[in-house]
Structure formats: C-alpha cells, structure tokens
Amino acid sequence: MKTVEKQEKLVDGKGRQIPITSWIPSKSVSQLIIIHGFCEHTGCYRHVAENLANRGVAVHTMDLPGHGNADGIRGHIDHFEEYLDNVSLLVNENPFLLKTKSVFLLGHSLGGLISLLFCIRRNNRFKGLVLTSPLTGFPPMGSLITGALARFLTRNHRDEPFPKPNGPGSLSRIPGQWKIYNSDPLRGRLITPNLYLQMEAMIKQLTSSAASLSIPYLMFISSKDSVVSPQAAQRLFSQSGSTDKSLIVFTEAMHELLQEPECDQILDKLHDWMAERS
Numbered sequence: 001m002k003t004v005e006k007q008e009k010l011v012d013g014k015g016r017q018i019p020i021t022s023w024i025p026s027k028s029v030s031q032l033i034i035i036h037g038f039c040e041h042t043g044c045y046r047h048v049a050e051n052l053a054n055r056g057v058a059v060h061t062m063d064l065p066g067h068g069n070a071d072g073i074r075g076h077i078d079h080f081e082e083y084l085d086n087v088s089l090l091v092n093e094n095p096f097l098l099k100t101k102s103v104f105l106l107g108h109s110l111g112g113l114i115s116l117l118f119c120i121r122r123n124n125r126f127k128g129l130v131l132t133s134p135l136t137g138f139p140p141m142g143s144l145i146t147g148a149l150a151r152f153l154t155r156n157h158r159d160e161p162f163p164k165p166n167g168p169g170s171l172s173r174i175p176g177q178w179k180i181y182n183s184d185p186l187r188g189r190l191i192t193p194n195l196y197l198q199m200e201a202m203i204k205q206l207t208s209s210a211a212s213l214s215i216p217y218l219m220f221i222s223s224k225d226s227v228v229s230p231q232a233a234q235r236l237f238s239q240s241g242s243t244d245k246s247l248i249v250f251t252e253a254m255h256e257l258l259q260e261p262e263c264d265q266i267l268d269k270l271h272d273w274m275a276e277r278s
Contacts, residue, residue: 002026003053006096010062012086016071020062022096023053030102030127030278031058033090037109037133039075039164039188041068048258051267057274058098062090064111066195068186075161076192080202083114084122091125102278106130106270108258109228113199116206116236119215128244128277129217130270132257133225137203137232161190166227171256203232210236216244218273220257220266227255246273 006022021042032052034045042061049059064083066072077083087105091097105126107115112134119129168178181187219237221230230249237247248269253260 001054001056003050008095010089010093012065012082012089014065014082016065018062018065018071018086018089019069020060020090020094020096021049022061022094023049023059024096024098025053025056025058027056028058028098028101029056030104030274031060031098032104032106032130032274033087034059034061035087035105035107035111035115036061036064036067037111038135038191039067040108040111041186043068043184043186045258048263048267052271055271057271058096058101060090060094060097062086064114067188073161073192075164075188075190075195077195077198080117080198084118087114087118088122102127102274104128104130104274104277106132107134108132109255110135110199112136113202113206116213117202119217120206120209120212123215126215128274129215130273131217131219131233132266133221133228133255134219134233134236135199135203135228136206136236137229138200139226139229161192163189164191166255170226171254172259173252173254174260177256177259207232207236207239210239211241213240214242216277217242217246218270219245219247220250221247222250222253222255222257224250224252225255 003023003025008020010018010020012018041063045061052059063070066074066076103126105115112131168181221233223230250262253262
C-alpha cells in the first residue's frame, strides 16, 4: 500500500514551534496519534508508523516541547498541562488528520501519563487508548533517590537539568539498541527538577482519578521494567472505570517495548484491537 509522509510545524500556546509528522496510506481505515516518551522524539516511532500505514492506519506524531526538534528547554516543562495542550494542538490543528476516520491515541511511558490524563480530562473524540509501559508510578528506590535530588535542586535551580536516572541498559535487552540510543543526537539525556516533580504530582492526580477513566484501552507492560513501575500500572488497570480494557504483560521485555523483539506481536494485537473498535 502506498504511503505518503507529510510534515508540518505547528505553533503552541507558548509560541514554540512543534514539528509534526503524518504517514497517510492510500487507503486509510483508521488513524492513530502517538505521544512519545521522555527523551524520545518522532523518529523513534518511524518503524511503528510505517508498519501500521502498510495496513491502512494513518499515523500522526509530534515532538513534545523540549524534545527532539521541538522548541523548548531540553527535558523541561513549566506546567504539565502544556503537554495536554499540545495533544489538543495535534488533534485540532493537524492539517493531515482525516476528518472521517476513527482516531485512536497511543502513549508510551511519559506519553502514557500524558495520554491517560488527556483521556480523563479532555477526550471527546478518541475511539480508544493504547498504552505501552505507561508512567503510572516510579520504582520505589529510584523514586526515593531521584525525588530527593529533584526536591533539593528545585530550591534554587528549578530549571537546571541533571542527568536522567536511566541509561540504555534499562531500556532494552538488545545491545545493538544501546548504541542507537547513545548515538542519536535528538534523544535527550537530561531532566530538570521541575519536570520530575511535575511527573510525581501528575501520577498522584492520575491515581486519585483512575475511576474516571472510561475510554476503551489496551495496555502493554513488562514485569521486568525498571524505568516505570509495572505494579503501579496493574493497580491503575484494576482501579480504572473502563468496562472495555485489556492488559498484556510480558516477562522478558524491558521498558522500550516497541524497540524489543515483542514489537511485532504488539503491533499485530494493536491493529486488530483498533479494527474491532473503528
């Protein structure tokens, strides 16, 4: 199936240029918006977009502020709500969105937290939500150490970045991927105290409002994930109010599920799940 890749730049509410990329197949049956994870960018999902576009799914992505080629301080956000505003921007201002086709949302890691909050607070259009390794909680020890550091630094250096706590070895079990991560100039390496503390606060808000999550959703996690807490994701799954929800747990994959050998299995399941709800 022929696919056309289209690019544009949108301007968000703070005047930042936000690059977007869409893959539009010649015969589209549905469409998927992808929200990437922390320190990632649109290019990390090219293989996902091309795979799905070949099956008739139009895919739309953007670089979040402070990530990839988007404007903004690297690894920083003043207010978490700005991320949700940018999802609205991609939905409402994307010139390549197909107006007559069903729209689904996929969020990975930080993008999962953003997507969950968006669906609880603002969604009035998405047919369903797909989550891979969503940030619904940090592993206890990592949260204790990084949180203490962020709280110490934020007293005088709210926007001063420090190295993110997880290296390539915690992202994938494929050594070849580590080299790709380290050599990618668009992948972030830093996080500011304010962003980390904003993440903590949003996780608490998400936990308290889980019962309000009513959209159909499909969640993929790994019990080996050391970047986000798989136990927290399972708790959210149990507490959420949706009556149409599915959880798939892998036992060998690591955090970057869509970069792991399980990727093809995930995309097959995702495609079929979307087709049933389009």
